[in-house]
Amino acid sequence: MALAEEILLEPRWDADAFELARDRTLSEIRQQAAAPTTIAATVLNRLVYGPDHILAHSPLGTNESVSTLTLDDLRSYYDRAFSPSVAAMHVAGDISEDEVFASLTSLGSRWAARNVVLPDSPLPDAPTAAQVYFVDVPNAPQSVISVGQMAMARTDPDFYPATVMNHRLGGGITSLLFQRLRLERGYSYGAGSGFRGQGRPGPFVANTSVRANVTYESVELIRDILEGYETQYTAEDLAASREELVRGNLRAFETLGALIGMLQNISAYDLPPDYISRQESTIAGLTVDDVRGLARTHLDHNRMVYVVVGDARTQLDRLGKLGLGTPILV
Template sequence: MRATVVEEPIVRGAEPAVVIDDRGDIPSTPSQIDRSIEPGFGPAPSLSAPAVWTAKLANGVPVTGIEDRETPLVQFELRLTGGLLLEGPERIGSASLLAEIMTEGTANRTPEELEQAIDALGASISVTSGRESFVIRGSSLNRSFPESMALAEEILLEPRFDPEEFELARDRVRNQLRQASSSPTAIARDVMTRLLYGDHILGSNAAGTVEGVEVLGLDDARAYYERALTPARAVVHVAGAVTADEVAVALEGIGARWSGGAPELPTDPAAQASSPGLYFVDVPNATQSVLQVGYLALAETDPDFWPAQVANFRLGGGGFASDLTQILREGKGYTYGVGSGFRGTKLRGPFLISSSVRSNVTYESLEIIRDLLDSYGPEFDEEDLAATKSFLLKTNAGAFETLGNKLGILADMSAYGFPADYLLRRESVVREMTVERIRELAGEHLDRDRFIWLVVGDARTQLDRLSELGIGEPVLLDRSAVPASASDVSARRNSPGQQGLDDVR
C-alpha cells in the first residue's frame, strides 16, 4: 500500500501565522536566588598538553601514543594515506569495497569466527576508507590489547578475499549509492565536490558510482590492497592504559611481517576547477532547496587556516551563537540548521556554508547569505570578538578529554607535523586575536566574489528569479555537474505548470 504524504505547496514568501496564547500572569516559584540576573562566566580553564611518546617499528612505521590510566581502555588506529586519493579514475570505489570486506573473515577465519574472536575479547575492530585515508581502528580493555592487536594484524596481513562476501559488499555499496541518488543533500555534496575539484581524483565520490561499482570485481579490491596497503605511508596511534613498551611488543608482528614500497600520490589540486558563480541542479517538485556556498580555500597546514577558522566562528562556526543560525533559523525560521567552516587537510580544502531551506524561501536565504558575507567583516566588533574568544577558549577544555580526542591529536601530529601542544598554541592565536585582524581575514578568505553558489532544488519554481541576486546568471547543471543545454533550460522554464507561476511567486 502506498503511503499518503501531504506536502505544502511552494508559495513564495508564505509564512505560517504565529499565534501566542495569552496565559496571563504565572506566579513564580519562591526562590532565594534572583533568577533575573544571569550568572557571570568563570575564568577560562588552564590546560596542559598530554605527554606523547614516539617509536618506530622494524619496517619503519612511525608509532605515537598517549598513556592514559583514567579508564582500563585502549583505542588504536593504523592509518594509511590512501582511500580515494590512491585510486585510478576507472576504478573508483575499490578502496571502499576493500574496507567493506576486510572484517568479513581472514585467511584462517570465517566471518563468524572472526566476529566471535573479537567479541570474546570485549573488543571492536573496524575498517574504513575515506577521501584521503584508509584506517583500521580498534578498541579494547587494556588486558586484552595484545590479543586485539593480533587480530588487527591478522585482518591487515591475512585478508580472506571471499568472493561471496565481496558480492554482498558490492550489493550494500550499490544500494547506498542508489539511495543517495535520490537525496538532494547527497546530490549537492557530489556536485559541489566536482565543481571544486573537477577531474582531479578528489572530485569524485569515494564510494564511486552505481555504474562504476557494477564493473568492479574482487581483483580490483585485491589490486588496491597490494598497491596501497603498504607500510611506507602508514602510521600507528595508540591512546589509553598501555605503555610504550607494551605497544612495541604488540606491534612486533606488523613490524616484522609487513613490507612494501610507497605508492605515488597524485599532485595537489592546482586551482578551483569551476569559475565563481551561481549553479543550479534540478530536483523536480522538491519542497526544500539544499544550499552549498563556498570555494576551494586553505590547507590545514596553511598559516592562515586556524586564524581564518577563528574569524568564521561568529559567521557560521559557532552553532546557535553564529549569525547564520540566528538569522536563518532563529529569526526567519527558514531552516533547521546552517553552518560554515574551513575543511582543509594537507591539501587545499573548501570553505563551505551549508543548509537546507524551505523551497519557497530559496531566494531570500541566498540574499541573506550574500548580504551577511558583505557586511560580516566591516561590522565585526568588540562584542563579536569577546563571544568568539569566550567560546573557543572554554570549549577547548575538553580537547584532551576522551581517548578519541587523544587519537585525533596524534592523527593531526602525524598528518601535518604539528607539535603535541598545537591546540594550546591555537589558544594563543585566539587570545591575541583583534577586531582588525578578523576584518582582515574576512576580507581575504570570506570574499563572496570567489564563491561558487550551488542550489539543488525545484528549478521550475526557483531558477528564474535567482538571476536577480547579482551573483551571476544561474547555470543549470545535471547531477554529474555537467551544464545542461539551452534547450533543456528552455524546456524546464516552459514546462507544463509554468503558466501562472508568477501568481504563486
C-alpha cells in the same frame, strides 16, 4: 594486536563478503543520488575542485566504477598502496608506551614497506565572478543551498586563524548564519560554515536547507552576510569566539575517541604534540584587524559558487535577480 596483524597482512579475499560489500556500497550510492544534501555537496565539489580532481567525487565511487570492481582489482590495489610507509598507528588507553611498542614487534618485522605514489590533481583557476548553479528536483518542498570556494589546506598557517574567523560566521548556534536563517527568519532548522581543507587544499563551505518558498530570500541573506562579514566584524564578536572556543577545548578530549582524533590530527597534518595549547595562544593573540584580514583573504564573496538544489519551476527564475549572474541549470 595479533588479530589486527592477521587482518592487515593476511586478508582472506572472500568472494561472498566482497559481493555483500559491493552491493551495500551500490545501495548507498543510489541513496545518496536521491538525497538533495548529497547532490548539493557533490555539485559544489565538482565546481570548486574541477571535474577531473580526485576530491570532486564521492569516496563511495559511482555505480559504474563499483559495479565493475573485482577481487583482482582489490588485490592489485593492496599490493600497490598498502604499506607502513603511508600508515600511522594511534593508541589511547591505560597502556604504557613500552607495552605498545612490544605489541607491534611482530607486525613491524613482517610488514614490508614499499614506495607508494599518491595521485595528485591540479586545481582549476578560481572563478572570476560569483555564480549560481541550480539542480532541479521537481516539486521539492525544500531547497538545499551550498555556497563555497576553494580555500586552503589544513597544513596552511592560516587554517586555524581562519577557523576562528569563521566561528562567528557559521561555527555554531551563536553564529550569524544560524541565528539569522533559523532564529530570526525561521527559514531553516540549521545553517553553518567552515573550512574543509585536509592534507590538500579544500573549500570553504556554507550550507543550509530551507523551505522552498524562501529560497531566494535565503540565498540573498547568505550573500549579504558574506559581503558584510569583514567590515562588520567587531571586538565583541572576537571576544565571544575566544570564550566559546577555549571553553569547548576544556572537555573536548576527555574520551578515548577524542584523544585518538587528536593523535590522528598530529600524524596527518604534522602538528606538534602541543598543538591544542598553541591554538589557544593563537586565539589569544588575534586582533579584530587580523580577523578582518583573514576574511578579506579567504572569503572572497565576489567569487563564491552558489549551488541550489530544489524545484526549478518555482525557484530558478527569481535567483537571476540576485546579481550573481544568470543561474545555470546543471
